[in-house]
Amino acid sequence: MDRFRVEVITKTPNPQQVIYAAMHQDYSEGFVYDDHDSWPSESKCGELIVKRLLAGERGHYGPIEHVGIVLNCGFFPHSVMQQIRTHRVGISFDVQCLAGNTEVTFVQSSGTLRKIKIAELSDLWANGEKAIGQQSIKGRNEEPPEEYRRNCKTRLPKMRLSVLNETTGVFETGDLKQVIVIGIQPVYRITLEDGKTLDCTTNHRLFTSEGWQRMVQAVGLVTDQEGQVLELTKSCAVISQDLRMNPKSVGAIRESPLQQQICQGFAASEISEKSHYSNHLLQAHPVKVTHVEFLGCQMTYDLEVEGPWHNFVANGMVVHNSNRYTGNRIVDAAKGIRDIEDVFYLRPVGYYTDRQGKRYEYTQQQRDRDLAWCNEAAKRYQVLIKEGTSEEHARGIIPFDVRQHWVVSFNARSLMHLLDLRAKPDAQLECQKLCDLIWPHFQEWVPAIAEWYEKYRLKKGRLSP
Structure with missing residues (x-):
């Protein structure tokens, strides 16, 4: 403990x-x-x-x-x-969440980009889309004329969400799985050198030149008791999506060089033809954070994205979606590069009693045996991941008290x-x-x-x- x-x-x-x-x-x-x-x-x-x-x-x-x-x-x-x-x-x-005015980027069939505010997505997800044109009769659920709203939970997941392939650095498309209302939370606005802004909680994860980091960690945010920003103790560059003339990407994501950024695998000529962007290409590149300010408490939202890439583009920046699970630490434990007890919890050796009055001793021999079992479970998990099994499936075989x-x-x-x-x-x-x-x-x-x-x-x- x-x-x-x-x-x-x-x-x-x-x-x-x-x-x-x-x-x-x-x-x-x-x-x-x-x-x-x-x-x-x-x-x-x-x-x-x-x-x-x-x-x-x-x-x-x-x-x-x-x-x-x-x-x-x-x-x-x-x-x-x-x-x-x-x-x-x-x-x-x-x-982890974003303010309602955050614009989420989608890719239309023509190749052009469409941006929708996350609060609007939430309204569509929960309440449906308002009918187009005049309605002179009641809706199917007894809605009065002109008040009928069509269910969007089938249509929204079919829209192509702009996501970043974190291995190649190429922008691809993913599927929206769910729009989540988080609730009222303290919100901060981060501003980049190129003028982009993003309103998010301190806990929201951003894709930076150093990899995934929570906002508070990425900029080294220091605040007073009222939440006002006192200083930023770290320099941070957030990976952004832009249309740029230069087809060569700038900087690096983690240790992999960023490659030419294009939409859904189209060639430059195809993008030019489909989206009228001339020779401009979608590129991922790091942009430095210049300052952060406290906005107060606001209603906040998040998205859940269907794999394999659990991110999306918010106000032009690459951010993490909610509820992502990777299990990398379990694989690290199987490889021996992470302490097995950093991943799994076992009680200390000693005498115990429960509320039903059961009394017993947990011996060192028993604990060593349980640690060995945890290690074998981690190795089995590693094998499943190598075989292509999803993390959500593979984690079913690990001990219940994973940390x-x-x-x-x-x-x-x-x-x-x-x-x-x-x-x-x-x-x-x-x-x-x-x-x-x-x-x-x-x-x-x-x-x-x-x-x-x-x-x-x-x-x-x-x-x-």
Whole structure:
């Protein structure tokens, strides 16, 4: 358990003031304050929340849901993620996402490019396309005239999504599998030297000249408690898609030279004829990030792309799609270049008891045998991948407690609910450890609420308000 990690990515600034404002509006007809000078301090708001809402057991705890925190969790066994996501409300995993104004690039049959905002894609995916022309009769589902919307979940996946072949550096086309609404998240705008911008969360992965990196890691983003950008500690170049006169690509993606970028394997003359681009070619090339700014919280979205290349072009930049699984670390463990316990989790040697009262000893001999089994599973996985089996299929043979890294967001109320259920002494040991690592961050974020919670609820097995 010494490898487990929990870090804060972002959190609502002045959370106790936000909760106080929401609470005050719930129970008062007046505005939350008449004069800015009379606005209670963060610590004073915390005291009032405890006194008037929590300790008073007023029964309406919605105000606590207005603030959120996003955590980066690493090296936990799969069973922990299964435990904390089951029957939970107000929790979201893997918050890699883009703002609604992000333009996604598609390739039309003529070879021309078509760009559609991701929020519009989400609306089409969820609600369908509005009918064209006048409708004088009811729709098939009793929709009134001119209100009928056609289902697009069959048509959208057939549109050719512009994706980058990460091996050859050539732009190809892929298939849209799903449009995902992530929810309201803190959003930052990155700006490139050529003027391109992209509004995304700190966790969204960008294809850079150094390979795939999360935005916060790629630029070395440093922010204050309110999310405002203080500095960028790293230089970063994001791989972009452009129409350029020079057919030779510039720079390198990872260690492979970028080749002539063309659409769907067409020759230059074909592109010229089909898309009226003259001698221009689609090229992938790195463009330097010049600055990053915080935009506040916005509704965010993501796409899931059918393989083999799980990326797409957003505002002209190559970005990762959601829910991509590669299993490279398992292959590395099979090769012996990565510690097997960096990939799989096994409990330490010792005496254990469960909530049903079962008592047993886990010996070193048993643990060594289990480690050998994990190693054999990794080797079997490696063989399946070499034979061309998909990662999604091959991972079915690996041990259940493969280590996982994930990003998870909570509102304050849902986080207390997790602590109610998984910090108590009879919970799974690894879940207790997760709660132990989350707890200091919760204390720092909402100190007055945490002080009340620790005194009356923590490890007592009660359900949160």
